[in-house]
Structures are given as structure tokens and as C-alpha cells.
Amino acid sequence: MLETDQILLFASTAVLLAMAPGPDIIYVITRGVTQGRASAMAAAAGFSLGNIAHTLFAIIGISAIIKASAFAFTLIKIAGAVYLIYIGIKIFRSGSAKAGRDNKLLAPKTVFIQSVTANMLNPKVAIFFIALFPQFIRTQNGHESIQMALLGVVFIICTFFVFSACALFSGQIGEVLKSKNNSSGLLNKLAGTVLMGLGVALALSKR
Template sequence: MSHIALFLAASVAITVAPGPDNLQVIARGISQGRAAGCVAALGFAAGVLFHTSLAAFGIAALLRSSPLAFHILKLAGGAYLIWVGIKALKSQGLASAHERPPQPLRTVFAQSVIGNMLNPKVTLFFIVFLPQFVDPVSAGSVAAHMFELGLLFMLQTIVVFSLFGLCASAIGTWLKRQPRSGAWLDRLAGATFITLGLRVALRN
């Protein structure tokens, strides 16, 4: 499987697994309708650019100063992904999305962007996730390549989250009726994280 195909598969699995962002998109869709759900999806996706920028410039600077440090970061990132994967496998899933009070659409967008930007766990995730798909020898500009990956991640997030927003009512009902379904999605994401981590650890 090519780097891009593997990156897309991992990104979709990560995006689909229940978490604060996609559950908030579902909550907006349930409480305010499809338009609000889609606007929230766009807001959370837009926040990805912020984390991509931090990761891209930081990793590029690290590679310029010390290729060995970049390699160590990738190994540490692999271990981190395996740890996150194990936690996801142990998760019990999320049974429902909590509704939030109605807000103007511009407020929904702003709250989604800011909520994503202020989440340090997302920044940490991007710092260890994106470098797994960067070849410092053949990628040319590492920062440019990471921005390309970040943009691709953002685009698939828009698609997946928008589908969540459009189908919020049905998804919310499904999660309530089948609380264990979220756990199975977490297991899918967990297996993806562990596979990525092992891929890094075993690659020469």
C-alpha cells in the first residue's frame, strides 16, 4: 500500500472513531439541524491547519538541526501511537452525544475552530503522526510535505464530519441504541494506531 493510501486509511479510521470533536458535530446536528452540524465540521477541520503548522515548522527545524533527533522522534512517536492504540482498544466506547444550546452558525464555527486549536492533545498527535509518513530523503521540503499531509487530513475530516453532521439524528439514535458500537469503532482506531507504531518500529 502506498504512503498516501495508508495515510488516508489511518486518517479516516482516526476521524471516525468516537471522540470529543465528532461527538460535538453530532450534538450540533441533533440540536440545531444539519446546517449547524456541517458548520461545526468545517470549524473542527479548519483547526487542523493550526496543528499542522506547528508540527510542520517544528519538525522541519528539528530535521535541519539534527537528523538523529528526527529519527528518535519518529521512534518515540511510534511508541506513542502504540500506547494510544492500546488505550483505544480498552475503551468502552461513547454511548451518546450531549446536546448543546443553539448558537448562531458563525458562533458554532468559531467555537469549533477555537476548541480544536486549544486542544494540546491534537497538537501532540500531529507532531507524532505526520512524521511517520515523511521520508526526509525523498520528500524534498519536509515542511511542505507535512502541509500536504495536513491538508489531506483536513479534507477527509471535512467529508467524514460533514456526513456526521448531515446524519446526526440517525447516528445519535444508533449510538444510544447500540452503546457498544462506539467501542468497536475505538477498536478499529486502536488497531490502526498500533499498526502504525509497529510500522515505524520495524522499519529500517
């Protein structure tokens, strides 16, 4: 089991890390601005719950393999980058004449699935988990795997708290901007460009 001070220290760290600029929080904000609170909340939930997989990866050692293997890291990184660029293109095109057809891909359920997938395809998150969690494991508090699982739950809750706040705020901004004529298409093009840029940045990034 985890001790109270152990949980509080880890939760404080998790909140600060969740607030740091990154593809996940930027994605949540762009969804809020372009589609409103519902889609932004779906993205927040997706990126938060996607950490369940990374917690499991850390427990069973897959994260260690990714950290040790340059090939595995690069393969997953490129897959994640391509996926972000793909989503960015879809959002960008939704601001064009084809919006009627492409908007079907922007339902909250799809946003949630996209967010989970994008989170899982980010190898830096996997390495981050295997680097962070051991710092808060205490041998006297029981099996390490159980402690890592509980820390994963705390991390997910903290991440969702931060991302939800960003989702609600950006969603409110989006509603205001959408009330202005011809702003929706421009916002989609801007959001799509941002996500494509994040995908390129991920592809070119190092460990």
C-alpha cells in the same frame, strides 16, 4: 511531493482516526441533533479547518514544545476544558426560559468559530500531529515541511468527509426529534451536559 501510496496510506489512517470517538465528533453530532444539519456542518468545517493551525504548529515546532513542557500542555488543556464547559453551559441554558437570548450564540457562524477554537485549544491534537506526521514523511520526496503541509491538507479533507457524514446523519435525526413536542429543550440540556462532561474529562485526562 507525496507519492500515491503514501497519500492513500495516510488518508486511510486519517479516516479511521477521524471516526474514533472524541470531543470533536461528539460535538458535531450534538450540534446536529440539537440544531440540525446547518449547525452540524458548521461544526464539521470548524473542527476540520482547525487542523490548519495544528499542521502549522507541527511544522514550526510549537507542538514539540507542548509535548516537552508539562506546564504548556496543562495550561492549554485547562483552557480547552474550560471552553468546552462554557459552550456546554450555553447550550444547556438555551433549553431554558432564557432560550430567546442565548440562541443568538448558536448561529452556524458562531458554531464554526467555537469549533475552530475548541480544536486549537486541544493539546492532544497538537501532540497527535507531531507523533503521526513523521511516520509518513519520506526523505527522498523533498523538504519535510512541504510534505507535512500536504499531509495536513489530506488530513483536513478526510476529517471533513467523516465529520460531514456524521453532521448530515445527526442533523436528520435532530429534525425528526424536533418535530416532537417539547423535545428541543430536552435535547439542548442533554447536549449541554455531554459537552460539559467532555470538558471535565479533558481537564482530568493525562497526556
